Amino acid sequence: MxxxxxxxxxxxxxxxxxxxxxxxxxxxxxxxxxxxxxxxxxxxxxxxxxxxxxxxxxxxxxxxxxxxxxxxxxxxxxxxxxxxxxxxxxxxxxxxxxxxxxxxxxxxxxxxxxxxxxxxxxxxxxxxxxxxxxxxxxxxxxxxxxxxxxxxxxxxxxxxxxRVSSDIVSCGPAFFSYLAQRFIDGAVNETEITREDATTLATSMLIGLGKLLEEGHYTLPALQQRVCVPGGITGVGIAVLEEELGDGFDELFKKTHEKFAAEKKKLTCEFTYG
Structure with missing residues (x-):
């Protein structure tokens, strides 16, 4: 072919x-x-x-x-x-x-x-x-x-x-790599770990997380529940994420859809079917 x-x-x-x-x-x-x-x-x-x-x-x-x-x-x-x-x-x-x-x-x-x-x-x-x-x-x-x-x-x-499918499948790796980079930045800024070590650990963690999900050991909610012991350190971290992220992802999808709609409208004017 x-x-x-x-x-x-x-x-x-x-x-x-x-x-x-x-x-x-x-x-x-x-x-x-x-x-x-x-x-x-x-x-x-x-x-x-x-x-x-x-x-x-x-x-x-x-x-x-x-x-x-x-x-x-x-x-x-x-x-x-x-x-x-x-x-x-x-x-x-x-x-x-x-x-x-x-x-x-x-x-x-x-x-x-x-x-x-x-x-x-x-x-x-x-x-x-x-x-x-x-x-x-x-x-x-x-x-x-x-x-x-x-x-x-x-x-x-x-x-x-x-648009939403593309956000998840195509744009998602960039969104989550950004979050991972900020995760690493926080570790380096607030502790004595080196950027190299933090990057190695975070990368290994993400690969392992993907394997857990791919092999069906846990769903996302079940994994969080399993790791987040009541009253434990993970719970404190989750609380920070809930407070800081808020409706951040809702806003993300809103903005990407607005951009998509604007591009599509502009292109439609140039196509004969429009």
Missing amino acids: KVGFIGTGSMGTMLIESLLDSKALLQEDIRIINRTPSKAEALKNEYPAIAIASSIEEVARTSEVLFLCVKPPEMPEVLKELAPLLEPTQTVISITSPVSVEALDSELPCKTARIIPSILNRASSGSTLISYGRRCKKADKERLRELVAFISEPLEIEENIT
Whole structure:
């Protein structure tokens, strides 16, 4: 299967690396292009058999499946350039959450889908969110699910939960790594532990926590109950978190949804279906 990638920024590169390292794709089956040539060249230095296209037309004409890994503001222009180049048998996959499959279907003459990857996919872990366009047949859906399954747990979602699902799956690692970093900062600021030791201990703890949950030993509430002995030290810490965090996560989801809605509204004005 010949696969093209338009955009080799952070997420595009992560997706290519994950699919190659998991053996889902072969280097020689991939053709890439990026508006900053040095980023595409850096990827080719790591995977020499990857081909760098000289134009969007080249990568479009030679790909059975084409991934669009560009930022939301760039998407309308890219779709307009692609539309006359594509055939109905091809499949275009966007990784941009504010662009719905309805928008993709309205702008392109081929099969479409949207996947929202996670940085966890780099370790063949986590979930990848999938939404299918109306032209995708059962075989197309199965092929995409099989591809994504090499690096993650595929999860089909409806448009109405796109943002919250993306917050949890795709943005969540950044949110929780921020909390972990602040956890480490607090330990270093208030005690004699070194940053190196605190980081090592916190990292080990997070990996172990993930394994406990993955293996089904505890649910999140059960784990808290098990560790937090009444009147103990953990309880004091939990009380601080309850007081300091308050409705912080409610506000987080509120703000991400507001940003998502603003981006989607702006893009809708540029699509024919809107």
